[in-house]
Amino acid sequence: DAGxxxxxxxxIKTRGQQVTLRCSPISGHKSVSWYQQVLGQGPQFIFQYYEKEERGRGNFPDRFSARQFPNYSSELNVNAxxxxxxxxxxxxxxxxxxxxxxxxxxTRLTVV
Amino acid sequence: QQQVKQSPQSLIVQKGGISIINCAYENTAFDYFPWYQQFPGKGPALLIAIRPDVSEKKEGRFTISFNKSAKQFSLHIMDSQPGDSATYFCAASRLSRDDKIIFGKGTRLHILP
Known part of the structure; x- marks a missing residue:
């Protein structure tokens, strides 16, 4: 069973660019959350989605957005x-x- | 505002010894307290978790002790092995509210062979 x-x-992206990260949940899992983990720190909550609806948003700027698709996969977008x-x-x-x-x-994102 | 405080930041234990990591929380609404193990380049993996109606939970060499009145919980790793060397995170959540996970800052554990 895939995880x-x-x-x-x-x-690797350049400052000012936009990035899209993708996630496929475990089969049958309807809830997806995104976390950011800076080196040496614990993960910080960004978003939670359940049945394609946003259920929670962490303390991140509007440059961060996400969505969940009908198959429960999800994308995280970061602008600028x-x-x-x-x-x-x-x-x-x-x-x-x-x-x-x-x-x-x-996904290890490096911005240069 | 750090809602889950974890200590120590790093820990070195001899092979066969007991590793102990401590955490304290502030929000009494938390109803789920997991511990995660993370190896370099990997995501956190759920190790063991406890609900506040239980004072202790044991799974193999891993035990969580939970003190509700003190708002503290700890992870004990018995007979620590070099393969246990990793970063450990305590966490808390309001599982019943389908809420986010609040992580501690992590403990880097190194088991000496």
């Missing part, structure tokens, strides 16, 4: 990239509120 898959695994956006972006999915989240291996 949470994220693409790409690594990405800053050097400080360099981080590991993690996607997590779960079946419903009675279960914990399973994380993917993340």
């Amino acid at each position: 949470v898959t994220q693409s790409p695994t690594h990405l 990239l800053l050097l400080g956006d360099s981080a590991l972006y993690l996607c997590a999915s779960r079946q419903d509120r009675n279960y914990g989240y399973t994380f993917g291996s993340g």
Whole structure:
């Protein structure tokens, strides 16, 4: 059974550019969340989606946006990239509120 | 505002020893306390989790001790092995509210062979 898959695994972008990160949840998991993990820190919550509806948003600027598709996959978009956006972006999915989240291996974004 | 405080920041333990990591939380509405293990280049993996109605949960060599009145919980790794060397994160969430996970800052554990 495949886990949470994220693409790409690594990405290098220039300041000011835009980036789209993709996530495929575990089959049957309807809830997807996005987290940002800066080197040496714990993951910070960005967004949560359930059944294609946004259920939660963390303390991130409007440059960050996300969406969930009918097949429950999700995309995270970041516009006008800053050097400080360099981080590991993690996607997590779960079946419903009675279960914990399973994380993917993340996308390592480097902004230069 | 850091809602989950984790200590120590780093820990070195001899092989076969007991590794202990501590966490404290502030929000009494949290009802789910997981521990995650993360290896370099990988995402966090759920190790063990506890609900506040239980004071202890054991899974193999890993035990969570939970003190609701003190708003503290800890992870004990018995018979620590070099393969346990990783970063460990405590976390808290309001699972019943389908809420986000709040992570601690992590503990880098190194087990000496």
